Amino acid sequence: MKINHNYQKLPGSYLFSTIAKKVAAYGKEHPEAEIIRLGIGDVTLPIAPSIVKAMHEAVEEMGHAETFRGYAPDLGYDFLREAIAKTDYQRLGCEVFADEIFISDGAKCDCGNIQELFSAEAKIAVCDPVYPVYVDSNVMAGRTGEWDETFGRWSNVIYLPCTKENGFVPELPKETPDLIYLCNPNNPTGTTLNREQLKVWVDYANAHDAVIMYDAAYEAYIQEEDVPHSIFAIDGARSCAVEFRSFSKNAGFTGVRLGFTVIPKELVREGVSLHSMWARRHGTKYNGAPYIQQKAGLAVYGDEGQREIREQIRYYMRNAKVIYEGLKKLGYEVFGGVNSPYVWLHTGERSSWEFFDELLDKAHVVGTPGSGFGPEGEHYFRLTGFGSYENTVRAVERMKGL
Numbered sequence: 001m002k003i004n005h006n007y008q009k010l011p012g013s014y015l016f017s018t019i020a021k022k023v024a025a026y027g028k029e030h031p032e033a034e035i036i037r038l039g040i041g042d043v044t045l046p047i048a049p050s051i052v053k054a055m056h057e058a059v060e061e062m063g064h065a066e067t068f069r070g071y072a073p074d075l076g077y078d079f080l081r082e083a084i085a086k087t088d089y090q091r092l093g094c095e096v097f098a099d100e101i102f103i104s105d106g107a108k109c110d111c112g113n114i115q116e117l118f119s120a121e122a123k124i125a126v127c128d129p130v131y132p133v134y135v136d137s138n139v140m141a142g143r144t145g146e147w148d149e150t151f152g153r154w155s156n157v158i159y160l161p162c163t164k165e166n167g168f169v170p171e172l173p174k175e176t177p178d179l180i181y182l183c184n185p186n187n188p189t190g191t192t193l194n195r196e197q198l199k200v201w202v203d204y205a206n207a208h209d210a211v212i213m214y215d216a217a218y219e220a221y222i223q224e225e226d227v228p229h230s231i232f233a234i235d236g237a238r239s240c241a242v243e244f245r246s247f248s249k250n251a252g253f254t255g256v257r258l259g260f261t262v263i264p265k266e267l268v269r270e271g272v273s274l275h276s277m278w279a280r281r282h283g284t285k286y287n288g289a290p291y292i293q294q295k296a297g298l299a300v301y302g303d304e305g306q307r308e309i310r311e312q313i314r315y316y317m318r319n320a321k322v323i324y325e326g327l328k329k330l331g332y333e334v335f336g337g338v339n340s341p342y343v344w345l346h347t348g349e350r351s352s353w354e355f356f357d358e359l360l361d362k363a364h365v366v367g368t369p370g371s372g373f374g375p376e377g378e379h380y381f382r383l384t385g386f387g388s389y390e391n392t393v394r395a396v397e398r399m400k401g402l
């Protein structure tokens with residue numbers, strides 16, 4: 001018996017466990033310190049009332065023979081697929097149809113699983129720094145070559161540096177990738193690609209037969225007009241892009257679990273429809289997102305749901321603004337925070353971890369070292385707007401003393 005040795009290649013995700021260990025040790029040594037956690041990528045506000053109500057009603061339906069539901073349709077209930085197509089796409093002028101939407105239990109699973117549609121030889125390109133799931137899921141599939149400890153990179157991956165020097169806009173690579181992962185707004189930098197910048201990538205993918213894996217998990221935080229809410233707002237995207245969306249960050253479903261993936265029917269490679277492949281994959285390996293969750297998802301698109309979730313997003317964005325503007329005033333170089341709950345700051349001479357230690361020790365504030373998201377994240381640091389307003393204000397106050 002042989003195991004999949006690609007798993008052994010993973011250097012291990014030490015980032016959040018190292019943070020937890022360091023914070024626990026500090027707390028033990030300094031029990032008087034009131035630690036504020038602004039490193040979290042998880043939401044903190046409770047699910048909005050109209051959505052909770054819809055969940056209660058769905059639970060009640062499950063308790064009666066006439067309304068009980070068993071297995072959900074593999075690809076999702078039509079009521080939700082139609083609401084998504086109408087509200088998230090057609091209302092914005094994007095050509096996406098209900099039967100191109102695949103409901104799932106979240107964007108993480110989908111953007112981790114999608115790579116199985118492609119050959120083991122497919123070469124991937126990723127922004128650096130970025131959400132680690134894209135690379136790690138390809139490591140597991142054996143697509144990434146060897147890990148180089150010194151540079152913190154895989155030998156067979158095309159890295160697209162996103163730093164303050166290039167305005168966090170990845171340049172087109174010299175070597176042609178098969179799969180291009182774009183996260184917009186980006187986690188961890190909180191920065192975005194505007195329409196024009198995204199169009200460059202769509203044109204490139206179409207010209208080079210590549211496929212863009214577009215993660216729009218933070219779409220709801222976009223405030224600026226020229227940042228597209230979907231890659232399907234860009235001409236030509238239907239023949240080169242897959243889009244991942246989540247209910248986690250817009251409606252607080254991190255613990256409820258619901259998301260979806262859009263695969264247009266025009267997306268064909270080697271004469272094969274990726275839409276059909278993903279439908280087949282869903283049918284074989286997935287038994288459908290639960291009815292209760294999908295009813296909760298439908299409530300997100302109701303008038304009340306929309307009003308409530310916008311209020312929550314405003315709350316987090318107010319926190320992001322407090323961090324962004326507060327740190328700017330203190331003389332930090334800060335990025336993101338405008339179309340994203342994430343604020344990305346430059347740590348100057350100090351490494352990401354040195355800054356982490358100093359922030360914890362002197363301000364009792366916890367953030368996330370940028371180096372955990374890729375080698376180009378070194379000398380950067382992520383703070384998030386997902387805490388409480390009061391703690392966010394206090395954290396920035398404390399940073400004045402640094």
Ligand code: PLP
Binds near residue numbers: 041105106187253259
């Ligand atoms: N995509 C990005 C860029 C994320 O940052 C996250 C979560 O932090 C996810 C996807 C996960 O989304 P979900 O909760 O729907 O699995």
